Amino acid sequence: MKITVIGGTGLIGSQLVSTLRAAGHEVVAASLSSGVDLLTGAGLDQALAGADTVVNVTNSPTFDEASPDFFRTTTGNLLAAGERAGVGHQVILSIVGVDRVPQLDYYRAKTLQEDVLKQGPTPYSIVRATQFFEFMDAVLAWTADDHTVRLPSTPVRPMAAADVVAALAEVTTGAPLNGTVDVAGPEVFALDELGRLTLSARQDPRRVVTDEQAGMFAAVEGDVLTGGPDARPASTSYGEWLGTTR
Template identity: 60%
Template sequence: MKVAVMGGTGMIGSQVVKDLREAGHEAVGYSRSSGIDLTTGRGVAEAVAGADVVVDVTNSPTFDAASVDFFRSSATHLVEESAKAGVGHLVLLSIVGVDLVPAMDYYKAKVVQEEIVKSGSVPYSIVRATQFMEFMQFLVSTAAEETPVRMPSTPVQPITAREVAAVVGEIAVGSPLQDTIDLAGPEVFPFDELGRITLAARNDDREVVTDDSAGMLAVVPGDALTAKEGARLATTRYRDWLS
């Protein structure tokens, strides 16, 4: 099976390409560095030509309002060119709870992207994943630049990027779902508690202060970022991943 992976040089995309090749499929990763620009449409037709499946794991360069334009234009070009090329399956990676956080521009942008995929003529599957453990590390590191370390108690359910990539690849070579599935890690943590665990693993004994107005996750309502009943759960636990 020939699979074109948009965002194929990133953390998720490169692993999807590797997994698919090892399984015997013809997988090619595309990115701006390879001359593909989804926002303008440059090179997209050539990239999807002859592909059985197109996987979109691209990411906006910003998390602000500009991400809306990025995902609107990129999804539009990808859906249109995939339809013209006769692609039989379009797989999109999105985020659990993305439609429940209207105060976050990036999440609003991902909702726009999802809607374009769902309204297009190409059969699709949408994989919504919870926050990557790698991204949790980034958020903790950002918060840890201040003393004391202030973090909200927002519930999170981290998953490894490796496990996300494995499921995306699995879905890609299956039949289109014409639906959305949720994928999550095995444990739920208040984000401030996850921060304490992370700093302790680094032998950083600074105090983490619970502050529900602090940081990017402060605008998340309730347990919006955790998976609901019926989600597919990965197996790697956060403390094991840290070690």
């Protein structure tokens, strides 16, 4: 199978390219660095030539009100190029619970991306994943000073990027779902407690203060980010992952 990975040099994309190649597939890793620009459409026709499946793991450069236009334009350009190339399966990576947090610009933008894909001309699959373990440092940095980190107690069910890649690879090489699958980590944490575990494991002396108004995830109500009972559970626990990254 010939597969084009748009965003093939990023955290998820680079691992996905390696996984698919190891399984014997012909893979094109497309990105700005290889001359493919989703916003303008430059290089797309060449990158998609002969592809059976296209996987889009690119991200908006901002999380603000500009992100909907990014996803509307880039998804439209990719669908049009895919139709010209005869692509039979379009896959995107999205976020668990994304359509249930309309108060966040970025989540509205990702929901828009899903909607544009669903309305497009090509069979599709949407893989929704929970937050990545690898992004925990960024989450801590959003609301930190020299002595404290402020985090809400929002329930989360994070997962390793490697497990996200495994789920994406399975869906990418299968028949189009024409639907959505949720994948999530094996454990549910309160975000503030996850912060404490992270700082402790890294011997960081800062203190986590529970603040229900702090950071982006303060806008999320209930267990929206945990994926519910139908989510496919990943295998890597947060403790296992921390042990490999110390």
